[in-house]
Each structure stands twice: as structure tokens, then as C-alpha cells.
Amino acid sequence: MHDTTDSTASIIARAKGMHIQATESQANGYAWFLPFSMVFEDSSFRGSTLQVMGIVNDANGEWAIVGGTGKLPMARGTM
Template identity: 85%
Template sequence: MAGASHVVVFLVFSNLAIAMGATPPILNPYVGKCKSSCEEELNISLYLHQVFAGAARNQEVILSPGFPNSFGVIAVNDWTMHATANSTASIIARAKGMHIQATQSQANGFAWFVPFSMVFEDSSFGGSTLQVMGAISGANGEWAIVGGTGKLSMARGTVNFTEVQPQSNPNSENYRKIDIHAFYTPSPAV
């Protein structure tokens, strides 16, 4: 014979099951939909200026373990980005990060692993960032955009780069034309 506690448990669960079946769940009408203006697309070309020697250098080696092929060398960078391949042009953004020589054998050439924050200084995206990572293993290549902040929040995309003729001394600097293609979700206006 069932005790009173069994009957109470049965009634509670029975009523709960009936209540759940009778009342449809409240659904958020925005689930799966954009609550703001959704994604926007960014297509921009800039010139990354890398100065690796001389008084105006914008990178510095912080670790050089002495392995063959400079394996393990780590340098920090604050490369500038301009609208043209001219160091006197206005700075649009800076690549603040590091690069690490990640290839041991000279037969394999070089491969600098490059993670950095592209920090915009211009008026349209000032203070916003793109988080970029990839490798430099030749004159041309591609990096991944793995995030962003500010007006470029939740960015994703690619940066294609091509080394262009340096303007002055090829032994101390170079320029890379970078083509940025990204999607981002701007913050909704409040």
C-alpha cells in the first residue's frame, strides 16, 4: 500500500507534467536572429612598415637563444601601417605584438610566427582592434583575423600580404601591402 509521501510525490510530478504540456514555453523572438544590425564587412588595403635596423626601428629582439637558423628568436614589434608605402604618411594603425622564428632547419628557410593586435588610430576605427595571427615564410602570405574589439567587435577574416619594394634601405626596412577582408559585428546603438 502506498504511503502518503508516495501519493504527494506522484501528485506533484503529475501536475508538473500537465502544466508543462499545457503551457507552451516562452520563446525569445530573437533566438537565431541578429538583435542589432548584424555583421558588416571590412575591405581595406594598408602598407605595413617594418624597420628592423637603425635608430628608427620599430621592433626589438628580446630573446636570442643562439640556435641554428635563429630558431627561437623572439622579437616584439610596433609596426606602423599607412595608406601608402611612405613612412611620412599618416599612421592608420599599428601592429603591436611579437614574432617568433619557428623553423629549425635552414633547408626549410624561415617561418616567423606572428601574433599581434592591429590597433587603429584613424578617426573611423580609432581605438578598435583586429586580433591577427599567422606566419611570414616568404614575400607573400596570409594571416587569420581571429577577433576584434571596439567598432570591430567579434571580427573574423583574413589579411593577405605582399612584400613591396622598400622605399629606402632594403637592409633595414621593408613594406608589406596588406589587404584586410573581415566581417565584424558592431555594437548596437544604445
Template identity: 50%
Template sequence: MAKSTFNIAPVSALQKNELYFHLYLHHTPLEPNKNQAGIVDPKLPNSFGSMFVNDWTLYDGLGTDAKVIARAQGLHVQTGMSSQKYQNYLSIVFEDTRFKGSSLQVMGPVVEEGEWAIVGGTGEFCLAQGVIYKKFLEQQSNGNIIELDIHAFYSAVRPWTLGAV
């Protein structure tokens, strides 16, 4: 039997799931364990247009026994002409056994406080939508720790759900 080029399924065929994570992002712009780097410096006032690439680590706790759960990999760009305002575009890529390879697609302002929007996902978190609440937690000598409350809904879409067996 030939595989169909396309298939349309009713929305009710998609099971909605809710996820919640409480994680700690290590934002480390300084040596020795730097996890971001400048890649564009246009030399404009207030560093307008500067761009950084990041590979921030997300842990399940604060102690020395904390485990890396995911990495926030992407870019942040200085978008404020009159002040130091950044916009973040990143993928939270999970490394733990349960969700390995799944990701959340995230965007929003500044890293330390406020909210980021979850605008998509892959793997286990297909079609994710939600929000990440961020709170500055601790200043360290080479960076800081940001507490993240991740809350989203996603649909467990599998190839067989859409008739692509």
C-alpha cells in the same frame, strides 16, 4: 532594476558588417627608425626559438603625405627548426579618428608574403573574422614595405544589444 548577471540573445540580433582596408605595413628591423627588437635569443641552430616584439606602422599610402592608420603590435617567434620560419601574433590597433582604439587580432606565418588570419577584434570590429593578404612591395635600406589587403566580417555588438544597459 537590477542588472542581469547574464543574458542570451538570438544570433539574428547581431548585425554583420564587412570591412576592407588597403594599407602599407612598414617592417623596419634596422636603425635609425627600427620598429622591432629581439627579446629572446636562445642561441639554437637557425635561431630557433628567437622572439621579437614589434610595433610596425600601417599607412594609408606610400607618399610622404601618407597617414598612420594603425600599428601592428605583438610578437613574432622563430618556429622553424630547419629554416628561418616565423609565426606572428599581433593586434592591429587603429589610431585614425574613425576607428581609434578598435583592433583586429591577427596571427599567421612570416611578414612579407602570404596570408594572416583575423581571429577576433575589439571596439568597432568586435567578433571579427577574416584574412589579410600580404605582398612584398618595396625593399628599403632599413627594412621593407608590405602591401596589405585586409578583408573581414564583424558584428557590431553593443552593450544594449545583449541587455546590459
């Protein structure tokens, strides 16, 4: 994750421990279940994590934030 939309901008977080489960259905095509940890590297949240999971089946997927560590303990929400 970058701090702006520019791909050369500073990296503030990385996804780690990503697992992918792909399923195919006739109605929706492919659906991808993606659980992972987002580990922050910027100075204000360094070492903190968010636990993220969700199903993506088109360009508008929504992921749940189901926990966190460091400065983000017990985080909850969506992204």
C-alpha cells in the same frame, strides 16, 4: 599601417603586443609565427583593434584575423 604606400602618409594603425616565434626547417628555411593586435588611430576606427596571427615564411605570408574590439567586434578574415 599608412593610408597609402607613401611612408610619410598618415598612420591609421599600429601593431602592439607582437611576439615572434622563429623556427627553422630544411625544406622552407625560416618560418615566423607572429600574433599581435592592430590598434587603429584614425578618426573613423580610433581605439578599435584587430587580433591578427599567422606564419610568414616568404614575402607572401597570409595572416588570420581572429577577433576585434570597438567597431570591429568578432572580426574574422585574412590579410
